[in-house]
Amino acid sequence: MKQSDGFGKFLEQLRGKMSLRDAAYKSGLSHAYIRDLELERNRSTNDKIKPSPDTLKKLSDAYNISYTELMIKAGYLDNQETQAALPEIDLKEVMFIELGAKEITYHQQDSKMVRNMNSLVDFSGFLDKLDEHMFKKVDNDLFVNLHHLRKYMEKEGKLFFDDQGQGKYVTMSALRQKKYHDLILRSVAANTGNSLEYNFGRKTGKSASIISIK
Missing domain, CATH: 1.10.260.40 (lambda repressor-like DNA-binding domains)
Known part of the structure; x- marks a missing residue:
């Protein structure tokens, strides 16, 4: 449109x-x-x-x-649009979501689903639903489900959905990385059954790292 x-x-x-x-x-x-x-x-x-x-x-x-x-x-919706506000997708199974100009892409482990942006009649309701399922905005029009995070490469700002860091990943913006750094560490630790170790220093202050529990 x-x-x-x-x-x-x-x-x-x-x-x-x-x-x-x-x-x-x-x-x-x-x-x-x-x-x-x-x-x-x-x-x-x-x-x-x-x-x-x-x-x-x-x-x-x-x-x-x-x-x-x-x-x-703006041309995203038809004036006679009567389509339901949200597509019937189980957000628990979605690892991350990309919002394009005309499409929404839902990425799952082995597949992805694309929906027309016209489905988002109630965008604020959509954002509320993402928040309820622990999705966080990590870059422009990119939302990640914290429950699926398995590995965090801090220097590159990469978030992986597998333990080895060899599969699908997304890259955070520097601003979002700073905002969600501790939350992501806690999420990865919880998802992988590991623990956080905190270090304190006069110059660096408090820092955290993930340690394995054997």
């Missing part, structure tokens, strides 16, 4: 008298990116841009407007 004409102008009208920096503070997006969305182009490359569903959710919260309405105007 095509983004409605004048969508950028519509976003600018939603912002109203709110400054770009205030909008950035409320949404968690950069003020430069918000302005690019209003102009419908990347001012550095002059390429046309379209906000992702995740970005639209942030704007809907910041501007106090229906997320579904933004999804319709």
Whole structure:
């Protein structure tokens, strides 16, 4: 589906008298990116841009407007869309999820399932459900199920779903790695039946490492 004409102008009208920096503070997006969305182009490359569903959710919260309405105007949903809010997928079996511009990809151990983004009429409900199943956002549009983590390579920021670190993996952003470092260590230790060992130093402070229990 095509983004409605004048969508950028519509976003600018939603912002109203709110400054770009205030909008950035409320949404968690950069003020430069918000302005690019209003102009419908990347001012550095002059390429046309379209906000992702995740970005639209942030704007809907910041501007106090229906997320579904933004999804319709951005071209992700048909105005007559009546499809159920979420696909029937057992999230307990999903290792990680990728959100694309038009599709959601659910990765399992030996397979993956793709669903149309139109299924996410209630995006906030979808995020709540991910949180209930211990999914954490580790990079832009990438969510990992902490219950499936088996190995953590800190230097590379890689998260593996097998003990040997030879199978599927995802890479965390530096910001998310810093935020979830201890939580990931605890999750890997719990999933593998190992324990955490804490070290204390004057210069380094507290640090943790996983040790095997034999």
